[in-house]
Amino acid sequence: MKTSRVAAPSGAGGKASSSLKHNSSQLSTKTKPQSQRYDYLLICSFVCAALVALLAYMYSPAKMVRTTQDFMRSLFRKGIEFSVSTDRHTGKSMKPFRRVLADANPSEDVARPTARLLGHGPTLEDLKSAPFRPHVLTDSINPPVTPHHEADVLGLFLYKNGDSSNPINVVVPRDRLCRSPLTLAATLGAEVDKEWGCEGRSSCRVFLHNGWEVSNCDELVDDDKLWLVPRHREFIWPTFKRGHQVEVRHVASGNGEPIIVETLSESPKVFRLNNFFTSQEADELIAHTLNLKDPVNGLHRSTTGQGASAQEDSHRTSENAWDLNSPASLRLKRRIFDLLGIRPYKNAWADGLQILRYNLTKAYNSHFDYLEHPKGSRMDSARPGGSNRFATVVVYLTDVAAGGETVFPAGKALDGTDKSYGEALKEMESQDIDLRAIGIKPGSWQERLVVECRSKLAVRPVKAQAVLFYNQLPEGGQDNASLHGGCPVLEGVKWAANLWVWNGNVHGDEHTSQVEEEDDGSLTVNFLSTNKGYSLYWEDTFFAALQPGVPKSMNTFDGHTFHIFEGTTEKEKGKLVATYVMKKRANRKDIPTYRFSPTDNSEDNEDFTDDEDDEWDSEEMSDDDDFSPEEGTDEL
Numbered sequence: 292m293k294t295s296r297v298a299a300p301s302g303a304g305g306k307a308s309s310s311l312k313h314n315s316s317q318l319s320t321k322t323k324p325q326s327q328r329y330d331y332l333l334i335c336s337f338v339c340a341a342l343v344a345l346l347a348y349m350y351s352p353a354k355m356v357r358t359t360q361d362f363m364r365s366l367f368r369k370g371i372e373f374s375v376s377t378d379r380h381t382g383k384s385m386k387p388f389r390r391v392l393a394d395a396n397p398s399e400d401v402a403r404p405t406a407r408l409l410g411h412g413p414t415l416e417d418l419k420s421a422p423f424r425p426h427v428l429t430d431s432i433n434p435p436v437t438p439h440h441e442a443d444v445l446g447l448f449l450y451k452n453g454d455s456s457n458p459i460n461v462v463v464p465r466d467r468l469c470r471s472p473l474t475l476a477a478t479l480g481a482e483v484d485k486e487w488g489c490e491g492r493s494s495c496r497v498f499l500h501n502g503w504e505v506s507n508c509d510e511l512v513d514d515d516k517l518w519l520v521p522r523h524r525e526f527i528w529p530t531f532k533r534g535h536q537v538e539v540r541h542v543a544s545g546n547g548e549p550i551i552v553e554t555l556s557e558s559p560k561v562f563r564l565n566n567f568f569t570s571q572e573a574d575e576l577i578a579h580t581l582n583l584k585d586p587v588n589g590l591h592r593s594t595t596g597q598g599a600s601a602q603e604d605s606h607r608t609s610e611n612a613w614d615l616n617s618p619a620s621l622r623l624k625r626r627i628f629d630l631l632g633i634r635p636y637k638n639a640w641a642d643g644l645q646i647l648r649y650n651l652t653k654a655y656n657s658h659f660d661y662l663e664h665p666k667g668s669r670m671d672s673a674r675p676g677g678s679n680r681f682a683t684v685v686v687y688l689t690d691v692a693a694g695g696e697t698v699f700p701a702g703k704a705l706d707g708t709d710k711s712y713g714e715a716l717k718e719m720e721s722q723d724i725d726l727r728a729i730g731i732k733p734g735s736w737q738e739r740l741v742v743e744c745r746s747k748l749a750v751r752p753v754k755a756q757a758v759l760f761y762n763q764l765p766e767g768g769q770d771n772a773s774l775h776g777g778c779p780v781l782e783g784v785k786w787a788a789n790l791w792v793w794n795g796n797v798h799g800d801e802h803t804s805q806v807e808e809e810d811d812g813s814l815t816v817n818f819l820s821t822n823k824g825y826s827l828y829w830e831d832t833f834f835a836a837l838q839p840g841v842p843k844s845m846n847t848f849d850g851h852t853f854h855i856f857e858g859t860t861e862k863e864k865g866k867l868v869a870t871y872v873m874k875k876r877a878n879r880k881d882i883p884t885y886r887f888s889p890t891d892n893s894e895d896n897e898d899f900t901d902d903e904d905d906e907w908d909s910e911e912m913s914d915d916d917d918f919s920p921e922e923g924t925d926e927l
């Protein structure tokens with residue numbers, strides 16, 4: 292429409308002009324006065340056309356047309372159903388049109404947002420020195436595809452965290468969405484049902500399909516697919532069709548190439564990670580491990596169970612070591628957190644990096660990484676503040692000649708076959724695979740596991756590749772489909788590293804704090820103690836008892852200091868447990884974020900200073916575990 296309005300008159304004028312000129316030369320001697328009249332007419336029509344074009348440009352009907360086009364396009368897309376309702380904020384019937392897509396497949400149409408991140412993106416050096424979330428990943432070769440800055444509305448598909456089906460399509464006015472980073476989350480949160488956990492103050496964090504956390508509405512384009520993550524949960528990578536690959540350019544990889552996250556299975560949720568790690572880094576980890584001499588962290592027979600109850604287990608026959616501080620291990624741990632969207636890095640949210648060695652026949656029978664616990668205890672990750680193992684990343688440090696896969700018995704084989712146990716066993720026998728020759732007895736759990744490894748979802752170890760899977764469901768409970776094991780090594784040696792990442796402090800949080808900023812700039816702090824009573828002091832003044840499981844919420848200001856002491860009354864006041872000071876993050880001027888910095892969290896800060904990769908300042912190291920306060924707000 293833009294072209295017909297502006298270009299058509301001049302095009303028509305051009306044609307008229309040549310035919311009139313032709314006529315005028317033919318009739319030049321006899322009909323000069325009439326031809327002169329035609330010339331005037333011609334000039335007049337040129338001037339008029341130019342005037343119309345100028346007016347059109349000044350009053351920008353093209354812009355209006357484009358906006359209308361955008362709007363109509365979003366309304367009349369295939370299979371649309373829409374309804375008009377009132378704006379929750381203003382009460383006017385301004386609220387976007389909404390439709391539910393029954394058959395939308397999020398893997399379709401990801402080309403455009405992916406393309407936005409392709410091309411000559413930042414180099415490894417750029418990524419290392421970039422602020423934590425580099426804002427602009429596009430460059431001149433890959434400008435945003437739509438002139439979305441000019442559209443007044445954005446059509447967006449909203450998905451629940453970890454879900455890849457049944458998005459809600461909303462069309463939201465850009466001005467409301469873009470007023471501040473907070474209105475972005477709040478506006479989208481207001482579009483979805485309460486059960487999404489995105490309402491009001493605890494509105495959700497917003498992620499793109501490539502794991503990018505959206506903090507600025509300029510990062511969005513029309514038709515973007517967004518995943519909404521409740522504040523007290525962590526982002527779960529969405530699964531696409533098996534084999535679908537997503538490029539991740541905002542996480543520094545080992546080799547400067549973009550990390551590739553490839554969907555292997557939707558349930559269990561399993562992904563292969565490419566370009567995540569390098570061969571040199573793998574060699575470094577192995578060399579460091581072989582040099583560890585102390586009996587606790589050096590290579591030793593693996594155990595199962597936790598703490599004092601840990602013991603050798605005939606169903607886990609590997610050896611393992613703990614790499615607490617080699618440069619490669621620190622880099623890898625940060626990279627894993629970054630890829631999982633858990634930022635800033637939280638050392639206390641993972642067991643250490645475990646280095647595994649499986650010699651011939653060694654294996655780990657199928658198991659859950661999620662630790663057993665009494666229901667409702669602090670390791671019950673389904674309750675606020677509870678935490679347990681959330682995701683596992685296994686990085687392969689060597690190729691393995693045969694065997695050694697990571698197997699998921701609840702998942703379908705990657706080759707698409709659906710063999711029964713009996714069929715797989717028969718096939719193995721017909722191929723003359725003699726397990727007995729290497730010491731695996733008929734009828735043993737190792738033999739059963741080998742058969743499962745040949746009939747179920749099994750990821751082959753390839754040096755410097757990794758596998759990511761989730762042990763928790765989006766709502767926080769254990770995912771029983773996450774059952775997995777390390778297949779017996781049938782030839783060669785398997786080295787691997789794994790990190791069990793929790794959704795909070797390892798073994799659950801004793802106490803957490805979170806601060807939220809309202810639209811008007813006022814601040815609210817929330818404290819929660821999950822399993823033990825404490826007392827909360829504001830400066831030197833006793834403020835309140837922190838009863839276990841009962842959130843405490845209050846208004847506060849920049850610079851306030853809170854202390855948590857043992858004991859729930861002034862009389863019982865015991866040891867100082869933590870101090871939280873409100874600080875503004877100086878390096879994030881665009882988003883005024885406040886965080887509490889627990890002064891006693893030395894563990895977190897420890898390897899933070901060791902790591903040359905990042906340049907976050909210590910103000911970002913925070914105990915900012917979130918939850919949704921149900922209680923009223925106390926005035927301070």
Ligand SMILES: O=C(O)CCC(=O)C(=O)O
Nearest residue numbers: 685696697776777787789
């Ligand atoms: O070795 C593997 O492939 C899996 C290891 C594992 O599941 C674990 O250590 O928890």
Ligand SMILES: [Fe+2]
Nearest residue numbers: 658659660775
């Ligand atoms: Fe495991």
